[in-house]
Amino acid sequence: xxxxxxxxxGVGFELREGQTLTVYDPRGEQVADxxxxxxxxxxxxxxxxxxxxxxxxxxxxxxDPLYSNRSNVMxxxxxxxxxxxxxxxxPCSKDTFRIIYGDDAPHHGCFGxxxxxxxxxxxxxxxxxxxxxxxxxxxxxxxxxxxxxxxxRSKAGDHIAFVAxxxxxxxxxxxxxxxxxxxxxxxxxxxxxx
Ligand SMILES: [Zn+2]
Numbered sequence: 334x335x336x337x338x339x340x341x342x343g344v345g346f347e348l349r350e351g352q353t354l355t356v357y358d359p360r361g362e363q364v365a366d367x368x369x370x371x372x373x374x375x376x377x378x379x380x381x382x383x384x385x386x387x388x389x390x391x392x393x394x395x396x397d398p399l400y401s402n403r404s405n406v407m408x409x410x411x412x413x414x415x416x417x418x419x420x421x422x423x424p425c426s427k428d429t430f431r432i433i434y435g436d437d438a439p440h441h442g443c444f445g446x447x448x449x450x451x452x453x454x455x456x457x458x459x460x461x462x463x464x465x466x467x468x469x470x471x472x473x474x475x476x477x478x479x480x481x482x483x484x485x486r487s488k489a490g491d492h493i494a495f496v497a498x499x500x501x502x503x504x505x506x507x508x509x510x511x512x513x514x515x516x517x518x519x520x521x522x523x524x525x526x527x
Contacts, residue, residue, distance in 0.1 A: 340520050370502040427441050
């Protein structure tokens with residue numbers, strides 16, 4: 334059964350070892366931030382640095398494991414109809430909107446949504462790392478190092494799927510940043526199977 338994550342919101346749920354999580358972009362050009370914590374010890378958390386280091390590349394896709402801060406495999410990407418996701422940038426937050434967008438009354442962003450969604454498991458704000466940003470399209474100019482956040486390559490109905498390699502707590506959002514999703518806020522859908 335597919336669940337919807339409403340625009341500019343987020344959810345938390347448990348995913349057991351061996352289960353598959355499929356994240357869908359139902360309307361296209363939307364981003365979903367994904368976090369994973371070890372169900373048995375929430376101090377073990379998904380790690381961008383370790384994953385990119387061990388993969389020796391910036392763009393992570395099918396066949397790539399997502400590692401924890403303790404170098405254990407948390408999730409494997411098993412299916413992907415888009416082929417471009419980001420693992421560099423942190424979840425958008427009220428400070429993102431204040432600093433980058435100049436908002437006076439900023440939205441709490443994916444960070445605030447993840448904070449609320451994961452609080453029931455004891456996850457505190459300072460325990461929120463760089464998320465795996467499904468469908469987020471970040472380009473790098475390798476001469477200058479400049480980063481640009483471009484419209485996602487995802488079209489309506491595209492997906493990415495992960496298999497859990499340990500019992501996990503997952504945080505997942507429908508992103509709240511205009512830059513990430515080409516200027517409009519949209520829902521995200523997900524399905525758990527197995
Ligand atoms: Zn966001």
